[in-house]
Amino acid sequence: MRLPALAVALVLVPAACAQGTRAPDDPPARASEPARTSEPDGRRAHSDAVRGYVSYDGAVIALVDVDVIDGTGGPPLRGQTVLVERGRIAEVAPVDSVAIPGGARVLHLGGRTVVPGLVGMHDHTHMPGLPFMGYTATRLWLASGVTTVQTAGSAEPEAEAALARAVEAGEAVGPTIFPSAHYVTGPGGNGPMSKPATEEEARRFVREGAEAGATWFKLYRHVEPHVAAAVIDEAHARGRRVTGHLCSLTFREAARMGIDRIEHGLTASSDFVEGKPEGECVSTRRAAANLDLGDPRVAELIDLLVREGVTLTSTLAIIESHFPHRPQADERSLAVMSPEWRRRYEERQGRLAAQPVTTMTPELLATLMAFERLFVEAGGRLVMGPDPGRHVLPGYGNQRGFELLVEAGFAVPEAVRIATANGADALGVGHEVGRVAEGYVADLVVLGGDLAARPSAIRDVEITFKGGVGYDPHRLVADVVGQVGLR
Numbered sequence: 326m327r328l329p330a331l332a333v334a335l336v337l338v339p340a341a342c343a344q345g346t347r348a349p350d351d352p353p354a355r356a357s358e359p360a361r362t363s364e365p366d367g368r369r370a371h372s373d374a375v376r377g378y379v380s381y382d383g384a385v386i387a388l389v390d391v392d393v394i395d396g397t398g399g400p401p402l403r404g405q406t407v408l409v410e411r412g413r414i415a416e417v418a419p420v421d422s423v424a425i426p427g428g429a430r431v432l433h434l435g436g437r438t439v440v441p442g443l444v445g446m447h448d449h450t451h452m453p454g455l456p457f458m459g460y461t462a463t464r465l466w467l468a469s470g471v472t473t474v475q476t477a478g479s480a481e482p483e484a485e486a487a488l489a490r491a492v493e494a495g496e497a498v499g500p501t502i503f504p505s506a507h508y509v510t511g512p513g514g515n516g517p518m519s520k521p522a523t524e525e526e527a528r529r530f531v532r533e534g535a536e537a538g539a540t541w542f543k544l545y546r547h548v549e550p551h552v553a554a555a556v557i558d559e560a561h562a563r564g565r566r567v568t569g570h571l572c573s574l575t576f577r578e579a580a581r582m583g584i585d586r587i588e589h590g591l592t593a594s595s596d597f598v599e600g601k602p603e604g605e606c607v608s609t610r611r612a613a614a615n616l617d618l619g620d621p622r623v624a625e626l627i628d629l630l631v632r633e634g635v636t637l638t639s640t641l642a643i644i645e646s647h648f649p650h651r652p653q654a655d656e657r658s659l660a661v662m663s664p665e666w667r668r669r670y671e672e673r674q675g676r677l678a679a680q681p682v683t684t685m686t687p688e689l690l691a692t693l694m695a696f697e698r699l700f701v702e703a704g705g706r707l708v709m710g711p712d713p714g715r716h717v718l719p720g721y722g723n724q725r726g727f728e729l730l731v732e733a734g735f736a737v738p739e740a741v742r743i744a745t746a747n748g749a750d751a752l753g754v755g756h757e758v759g760r761v762a763e764g765y766v767a768d769l770v771v772l773g774g775d776l777a778a779r780p781s782a783i784r785d786v787e788i789t790f791k792g793g794v795g796y797d798p799h800r801l802v803a804d805v806v807g808q809v810g811l812r
C-alpha cells in the first residue's frame with residue numbers, strides 16, 4: 326500500500342536543533358536568539374520552546390560502550406558504539422572498531438542499554454472524559470522513550486493534526502504523530518464519534534478526514550458492515566489505513582474486508598460469541614473467558630489474520646486496569662495527575678475493589694496474553710500501545726505495556742521488536758524508523774541498566790533521542806506534574 330503523503334513528510338526530515346554541542350547542564354538557548362533557523366548542514370531547526378528540553382545536540386554524537394537491543398528481535402549486542410551523524414545512525418559496531426570523528430560529542434554510557442525509540446500504536450491524544458491532552462501527552466511520551474505514535478482514533482482530529490504538524494515543523498515538542506480521524510461507529514454507539522449512515526456518507530467522511538490530515542481511520546464497536554467496508558475501501562484508495570476496536574464485526578469479517586489492524590486482541594473479538602447476530606455488537610468478555618485456546622477455531626482465525634496481513638495491537642496496560650487482582654497506578658503516575666483526575670482514579674479504585682471477581686479473573690488475563698503469543702508464533706505482526714485512560718497514562722503506559730509483553734512470555738528482544746520495529750512496519754516507515762541500524766533515523770532511547778536482565782529498566786529513561794536530538798526526561802516530566810487531567 327502506498328505510504329500516506331503526510332507520513333512521508335513526518336519522517337523523512339530528520340529533526341535536529343542548533344549546531345554545536347552543549348553540556349547537559351547548559352541553560353536553554355537564549356530567548357533573544359532567532360526562534361528557528363535552518364542549520365548549515367541541512368538539519369531541521371527547533372523553536373525555543375522545544376530547545377528548552379534538549380540535553381544533547383550536535384552534528385555528531387557517539388554513544389560509547391552501550392548494550393544495544395536493536396529492534397530486530399536479535400539478542401543484545403554488548404559493548405557497542407552508536408554513532409549519530411546529522412540526525413541519522415551512521416554506525417553501530419563494537420567499541421574498538423568505531424573511529425569517532427573529531428568534534429563529536431562523546432557520551433560514555435557503560436551499563437546502559439540503547440533501544441529504538443518506542444513506536445506507540447494506540448496512543449490517543451485524549452482520555453475518556455478528557456477531550457484533548459496534547460501538552461501533557463507529548464511530554465510524557467518523549468520522557469518515556471516514545472518517539473512515534475499512532476493515535477488509533479481521535480476525539481479532536483483538528484487539534485491532533487495541528488499538533489502533528491507543529492511537532493514536524495519543530496514548533497512543538499513531542500514524538501512524530503500519525504494522526505487519526507474521528508472514530509466511526511453506528512447506531513447504538515456513543516461518545517464523540519461519527520456515524521455515517523450510508524456508503525456515500527462513509528466515503529465523504531474518509532475524504533474529508535484525509536484532507537484534514539488523518540493518516541488512519543478507526544472503526545468502533547457499533548459500526549455497520551456496509552459503512553466499514555466503504556471506509557476501508559475509500560481509505561485505501563487514498564493511501565490511508567484503517568484499524569478497529571471491533572464488536573459488530575468479527576475479526577474474521579473485518580479481515581476479509583481488508584482492515585489493516587485490529588485493536589485490543591481477544592478481549593474485543595466477537596468471533597467466538599455463540600449466536601451472534603450479524604452486524605450487531607454483543608458482549609464479548611464471557612466468550613473470551615470461556616474460550617479454550619486449543620479450540621481449532623482459534624488457530625483458524627489466527628491463520629486468517631496472518632494470511633490477510635492484519636496487524637494486532639496489544640493494549641495490555643489498559644486491559645490490566647480492569648483486573649482487580651493487578652497493580653494499579655504507580656507513584657509516578659499519581660504525581661503527574663491533576664487533583665481532580667486523581668480523585669476520579671481513587672473513586673474508581675474503590676468501586677473496583679468492591680466488585681466481586683466474576684469474569685475478570687487471573688485466568689482470563691493469562692488467556693488474553695497467551696492469544697497474543699500464539700498470534701506471534703504463527704507469524705502475525707503484533708504492535709503495542711497503552712490506550713491511555715484511568716491511571717494508564719501516555720508514555721508510562723507504553724512502558725507498562727512493554728513489561729506486560731515480557732510477562733506474557735515474550736523474550737525481551739522480542740518485546741522490544743513489538744514495541745518498536747513492528748509498529749514502524751505497520752505505519753509503513755519501517756525502512757527508516759524503529760531499528761538501531763545504519764541509515765535509520767536516530768530515534769534512540771538510553772536506558773539506565775541492563776534491559777535484558779531487568780525489563781523494568783524500560784522505565785529508567787536517561788535520554789530520548791529523536792532525530793539525533795537528545796531530550797531530558799526529567800525536564801519534560803517536571804512540566805506536567807499535577808497537570809494530567811486538567812481541561
Ligand SMILES: [Zn+2]
Binds near residue numbers: 447
Ligand atoms: Zn482507545
